[in-house]
Structures are given as C-alpha cells and as structure tokens.
Amino acid sequence: MSALPLRLGVNIDHVATIRNARGGLHPDPVRAAHLAAAAGADGITAHLREDRRHISDRDIERLANEIQLPLNFEMAATEEMVAIALRHRPHAACIVPEKREERTTEGGLDVAGHIDSLRPLVGRLVDAGIRVSMFIEADPRQLDASKAIGAPVVELHTGAYCDHDGATRDGELARIRTAAAHVAAIGLECHAGHGLSFDTVKPIAAIGSIVELNIGHFLVGEAIFIGFEASIRHMRALMDEARKGAGR
C-alpha cells in the first residue's frame, strides 16, 4: 500500500525570537508565514508559550486573521490557552507540555497521567471544530491515552531521535516507527516534530503512516545562510525524496 501524502507545517516561533531580541517589529512572523506559503508549506505552526518568549498574542491574532494556510496553534493545557484557542478558532491546536525554565520543549505530554483533566479540555476544543493533536513521546501508553480522551491526532516528539546519534538514534527511530504503526492501527492521525533538520528528516519522512511534519528552528536558522524560502524548499525536497518507496 502506498504512503499517504506528507504535509510540511512550518513553525515560525524563532522568527519571533529574533524579533524579540530587540523588542521591535522586525522580522515579522506573519511575513514569514506568507513566505512559507509561497515556498510550499502546507501549514503554519506557532507556539504561544505562557511566558511569551517568542510568539505573542498579537502574532496569533494576526496569523488567525491574515494567513490562508491552516494554522496549528501549539498551546499548554491551561484555561488561558483554551480561551485564546476558542477566541481565534485555528484550524488545529497541538497540546504541548511547558516548563518556564526549559530552553525548549523537552519531551511529550503525559496524557496517560492526566486523562481526567485533559478529556474535557480536548472535548471543548473538538466541539469548537478545532483539530486537536497531543504532543507525546512515541509510547503506546500515551497513544492509547490520547485515543481515550478523544484526540484525533498525535504528534510524536522527535527530539530524542534528533539529539542523539549512533545506536541511541537508531533505537529512537525504531521506537517512532513502532509508535507510528500503532497510531494507524488505533485510527488516529500521526504527525511528528521537534528538532528535525536536513540531516535527520528523511528517516522520519519515510514512515508512511506519518502525514505531517512540523519543523521550525532548523529552517529559521538555515534561512540565515540560504534564505527562508530556499530552506523550506530544500526540506520539502528531502521529504519528497524520502517518501518515494515508503510503505504505510
């Protein structure tokens, strides 16, 4: 059976990181979103963190109102973020863990340990027509818990795979492959992301049951050297190369 089409969600958080370094308006994340669309992105991802270290409330408002691509709103499982999601009604919301002291997302959300609190929160977003995904480790317990709380989508955290090499990376890749097969078997949609680069994307893109990759930090960094559109176009080409011959 042939692999499903693979979407590229471009995360523009770190365009805002550069902007916030001087507290001005440049570079504009919304302009970056338009460029990403022109470069072939299938969606835009933006993470409104509780501490607003990069994406701001105004960025989310403008993205929701000004871009044509589907917006994937990454958010913590808090009442504050639910209210913002219900106000702007993005195409999708991805529920991610947050710790103020972390430099970046360090792992997946413990859905299995918080089923009772997450089920109603997910239900409110689903009832509002928002496609909810759970940002989780490649762990069958977390997959089954995501299904149990009514989330139609999971996004597998690829950080450990990207941060290691050799046998450890191979082990993480095997874990992701097994998890992606399980996601398909239980009828959820499978996405993946965090830390992906030109060097690490192809084995993940070759997993046929993964239908969306969310990639940001590397694309913004590489844009300094080759331009944002070229960075996105090259990532898309690598994903397409990997997809050829990928099974389900």
Ligand SMILES: CC(=O)[C@@H](O)[C@H](O)COP(=O)(O)O
């Ligand atoms: C959830 C995820 O992997 C990305 O959104 C990542 O969080 C990018 O934002 P940070 O670099 O602030 O973690």
Ligand SMILES: NCC(=O)COP(=O)(O)O
């Ligand atoms: N959910 C992953 C994402 O949106 C982008 O993560 P990164 O590529 O910035 O590490």
